[in-house]
Amino acid sequence: MRGALAGAAFAVALALVCVAALADEDSIRLRDGSGRDLTAARCAICHSVDYIPANAPVMNRSGWQKAIQKMRDKFGAPITDEEAQQILDYLAGSYAGKP
Amino acid sequence: MPTRRDLLLAAGGGVLLGSATRRALADDTGAGAEELGALPGKKPLIRRAWRPPNYETPLADLVPAFTANDAFFVRYHLSVIPQIDVDTWRLKVGGVGAQKPLVLTLQDLKHDFKRVTLAAVNQCSGNRRGLFSPRVPGVQWGNGAMGNAEWSGVRLREVLERAGVAAAAVEVVFNGADAPVLPSTPDFLKSIPIERALDENTLIAFEMNGHPLPHWNGAPARLVVAGWTGTYWVKHLTEIRVDTAPFDGFWVKGAYRIPTGAFPGARFKTQETPETTPITEILVNSLITSHVSGAQLKHGGRVELAGKAWDGGAGIAAVEISTDGRQSWQPAELGRDLGRFAWREFRHRLDTSRPGALVVAVRARSRDGAMQPEKLTPNPAGYHHNIVQTVTLEVG
Numbered sequence: 001m002r003g004a005l006a007g008a009a010f011a012v013a014l015a016l017v018c019v020a021a022l023a024d025e026d027s028i029r030l031r032d033g034s035g036r037d038l039t040a041a042r043c044a045i046c047h048s049v050d051y052i053p054a055n056a057p058v059m060n061r062s063g064w065q066k067a068i069q070k071m072r073d074k075f076g077a078p079i080t081d082e083e084a085q086q087i088l089d090y091l092a093g094s095y096a097g098k099p
Numbered sequence: 100m101p102t103r104r105d106l107l108l109a110a111g112g113g114v115l116l117g118s119a120t121r122r123a124l125a126d127d128t129g130a131g132a133e134e135l136g137a138l139p140g141k142k143p144l145i146r147r148a149w150r151p152p153n154y155e156t157p158l159a160d161l162v163p164a165f166t167a168n169d170a171f172f173v174r175y176h177l178s179v180i181p182q183i184d185v186d187t188w189r190l191k192v193g194g195v196g197a198q199k200p201l202v203l204t205l206q207d208l209k210h211d212f213k214r215v216t217l218a219a220v221n222q223c224s225g226n227r228r229g230l231f232s233p234r235v236p237g238v239q240w241g242n243g244a245m246g247n248a249e250w251s252g253v254r255l256r257e258v259l260e261r262a263g264v265a266a267a268a269v270e271v272v273f274n275g276a277d278a279p280v281l282p283s284t285p286d287f288l289k290s291i292p293i294e295r296a297l298d299e300n301t302l303i304a305f306e307m308n309g310h311p312l313p314h315w316n317g318a319p320a321r322l323v324v325a326g327w328t329g330t331y332w333v334k335h336l337t338e339i340r341v342d343t344a345p346f347d348g349f350w351v352k353g354a355y356r357i358p359t360g361a362f363p364g365a366r367f368k369t370q371e372t373p374e375t376t377p378i379t380e381i382l383v384n385s386l387i388t389s390h391v392s393g394a395q396l397k398h399g400g401r402v403e404l405a406g407k408a409w410d411g412g413a414g415i416a417a418v419e420i421s422t423d424g425r426q427s428w429q430p431a432e433l434g435r436d437l438g439r440f441a442w443r444e445f446r447h448r449l450d451t452s453r454p455g456a457l458v459v460a461v462r463a464r465s466r467d468g469a470m471q472p473e474k475l476t477p478n479p480a481g482y483h484h485n486i487v488q489t490v491t492l493e494v495g
Contacts (some may be wrong), residue, residue, distance in 0.1 A: 045280060047148070057234060
């Protein structure tokens, strides 16, 4: 189902999702670090950022690179090359718990 | 169909969650604290992710023969989850392989077809992913991305027959009302082979345990593919398409796949490649629901181990218990047979005559001879975790 979310309605829905998400997912706090706000902003367009700490034990730099690439290629995440690099540096620095 | 306003409200509603309860729970693997949270209409469940909502059933709620609707696990891929008005909801049945396309209301479904009820386990393909070693990425599910329910609805076969299935049909594709946030994200559509679509145990269900489907479990109607993993049980059904070529969508071609030949189970041949193939049937499995590792047992006390065993529809032949490091196995007592797609309860009296650690292993065998394995079969997405479960209890 996606036809109903076209055009202006889509933009409004996206805004509502974001507002509601911020209001209700407040309890999730990502670690401080350069790139945190950009990471939170891009990832939270589609999903809550608790997916990040939940997967941290499994992830290293290469794992996060693949994950970001998958989000861009398979799921159409609107992330530029430059942003992807900043997000990768943040995640690899703060959430790479794979031994 | 949901109105635009419904969709907008739901876009918020999908994440306007009920009050969260926080409680630290140590799980079997020591994987860390678990947080409970309640979606509207649900009791507090283990929150694996806020949005899209992924909530797991706690062990205590897997004890009853049927899993309560408000305790049943919740699994979504996409964050826009509309509240559907059942009066305006329509189910489109068509596609190039359907000779007489239909549009059905919920009343049509209820009155024009034979009502059937089927007890079946709904288990997420990734159930127990969080118990994989080495660990793999994805929602870190424990044991509770599963449940057993009585599903009532109509046979998909009858609906398809009314729509006139062409001889050339190869797959049937299902779409639900849940949608991605971004138009660039693949919508969640799934297909099944035409033979499975025409199987008498594939239903369009509108009730669960005698009540209308809960919103978070697919209201007003969802697919039930008894014996197959939950990924095929498309929720909030809106469209059914009979196709004469293999479906080309991301959620079949690019997700929910296992290495070809690595696991037993039905084959989805029109989607198979030399490297990977879609996951299909649930593998034989069991779960101890009476005890977790670390539980203290009274020395000399009367203690009964209990749990559930299930598979993809052959039915459970036996459950066996070992308390001597898997040297010998004793048969557990099986409970009532609720149907071959349902889980089967098992019970076994434990010997508490010796103080100290009591290591209990449980394995189930299905009627087709399949047995739970000792070792995990690694696969990138962490599916089919069905190895023999062991708990370490303390008699003292």
